[in-house]
Amino acid sequence: MSSLTEKVRAAAGSVMDPELRRTLGELGMIGAVTAQGSSVTVVVKLTIAGCPAAQKIESDVHAASAAVSVVEQVTVDVQVMTAEERTELLSALRPEGPKHNPFGPGTLTRVIAVTSGKGGVGKSTMTANLAAALAQQGYRVGILDADVYGFSIPALMGLAPGGVAVKPTRLDDMIVPPVGHNVKVISIGMFVENANAAVAWRGPMLQRTITQFLTDVYFGDLDFLLLDLPPGTGDVAITVGQQLPNAEVLVVTTGQAAASEVAVRAGVVARQTGQRVIGVVENMGPLVLPDGSALALFGEGGAESVATALSIGQDKPVDVLAKIPLSLGLREGGDEGMPIVLANPADPAAQAITELARRIVQSGPSRAGVNLGVSPR
Ligand SMILES: Nc1ncnc2c1ncn2[C@@H]1O[C@H](COP(=O)(O)OP(=O)(O)OP(=O)(O)O)[C@@H](O)[C@H]1O
Numbered sequence: 296m297s298s299l300t301e302k303v304r305a306a307a308g309s310v311m312d313p314e315l316r317r318t319l320g321e322l323g324m325i326g327a328v329t330a331q332g333s334s335v336t337v338v339v340k341l342t343i344a345g346c347p348a349a350q351k352i353e354s355d356v357h358a359a360s361a362a363v364s365v366v367e368q369v370t371v372d373v374q375v376m377t378a379e380e381r382t383e384l385l386s387a388l389r390p391e392g393p394k395h396n397p398f399g400p401g402t403l404t405r406v407i408a409v410t411s412g413k414g415g416v417g418k419s420t421m422t423a424n425l426a427a428a429l430a431q432q433g434y435r436v437g438i439l440d441a442d443v444y445g446f447s448i449p450a451l452m453g454l455a456p457g458g459v460a461v462k463p464t465r466l467d468d469m470i471v472p473p474v475g476h477n478v479k480v481i482s483i484g485m486f487v488e489n490a491n492a493a494v495a496w497r498g499p500m501l502q503r504t505i506t507q508f509l510t511d512v513y514f515g516d517l518d519f520l521l522l523d524l525p526p527g528t529g530d531v532a533i534t535v536g537q538q539l540p541n542a543e544v545l546v547v548t549t550g551q552a553a554a555s556e557v558a559v560r561a562g563v564v565a566r567q568t569g570q571r572v573i574g575v576v577e578n579m580g581p582l583v584l585p586d587g588s589a590l591a592l593f594g595e596g597g598a599e600s601v602a603t604a605l606s607i608g609q610d611k612p613v614d615v616l617a618k619i620p621l622s623l624g625l626r627e628g629g630d631e632g633m634p635i636v637l638a639n640p641a642d643p644a645a646q647a648i649t650e651l652a653r654r655i656v657q658s659g660p661s662r663a664g665v666n667l668g669v670s671p672r
Pocket of ligand 1: 415416417418420445578579620621622627630
């Protein structure tokens with residue numbers, strides 16, 4: 296029969312750190328636990344002073360300790376780890392050491408780059424909703440948003456209160472991704488001072504940033520890492536091909552011929568850099584009007600023509616994986632930071648995206664093509 300302090304230590308230690316997604320016990324964040332009669336004091340050691348999750352951790356530890364039978368009074372004494380303790384924690388979290396890309400060759404994570412030929416077709420909306428749908432289906436999901444031309448992922452995932460993206464916590468050289476709707480999110484938008492600054496980013500800087508995100512951000516074990524990358528740039532495709540040779544590519548287009556032509560090019564570039572195109576999504580499909588008729592604002596058939604073009608010369612044809620209708624709810628959910636797959640699963644767009652998530656799950660585990668080893672010029 297364990298003592299009261301041991302029981303309280305176990306209870307407090309089972310609390311989950313909301314950002315690192317490991318228990319406080321595993322993270323070495325529970326310090327001394329003492330008891331006097333039915334009153335207990337639990338020392339919690341935060342990773343850094345001013346840790347944004349401090350309040351939640353404190354109240355969760357309080358609740359977990361108070362739930363232990365006999366305990367009547369709980370004091371949570373919040374302290375901060377010493378530099379040595381933090382170093383120990385970082386090496387436990389990153390047994391491979393810093394500067395290691397956990398999504399390189401041999402990774403068990405399915406890396407899915409959501410791409411499009413041009414902007415505004417709903418690539419980011421699709422990435423956010425797909426991530427939320429996969430997380431809801433119980434998978435561990437992360438998003439890496441390197442779309443310098445429109446880093447909208449923080450807002451779409453509810454991580455930009457008042458229009459300003461939250462800043463990730465830094466633990467020495469490790470970046471802890473904020474969590475929105477159970478998805479770990481890192482975005483260029485969390486690091487730039489103003490949106491216009493990012494537009495000037497070009498190839499090498501973008502490549503370095505993506506590489507740094509892959510090595511310095513602590514995603515932990517993930518089932519899926521979704522990438523939201525700028526539309527159609529060869530530089531980024533090459534970086535992805537080199538750093539993420541297992542990456543699979545999901546091409547988003549609308550029904551419009553112009554959008555689908557550039558989408559084919561994006562798919563071809565991705566394939567040239569060793570990635571496998573897993574399918575095409577047609578977004579912004581016919582809007583159902585109040586009288587029941589449908590208005591195909593952006594035309595129809597774009598996805599089929601992209602899939603047909605990308606299937607030429609392939610052993611296995613590229614499929615159209617989903618058609619997502621125009622949806623007021625999808626757009627509103629995006630504006631509110633609440634993906635429609637969670638907010639209103641009955642919406643036809645939400646159903647189509649949830650089904651897309653299921654199809655993607657079924658299509659794995661990845662049998663990604665061989666990296667062709669394309670080098671930057
Ligand atoms: N199916 C849809 N129905 C209604 N609105 C949509 C739909 N898909 C996307 N939108 C809206 O279209 C706009 C553009 O979407 P989004 O930002 O996701 O596009 P994008 O391809 O990522 O563009 P960019 O590359 O410029 O970031 C957003 O306002 C979004 O809410």
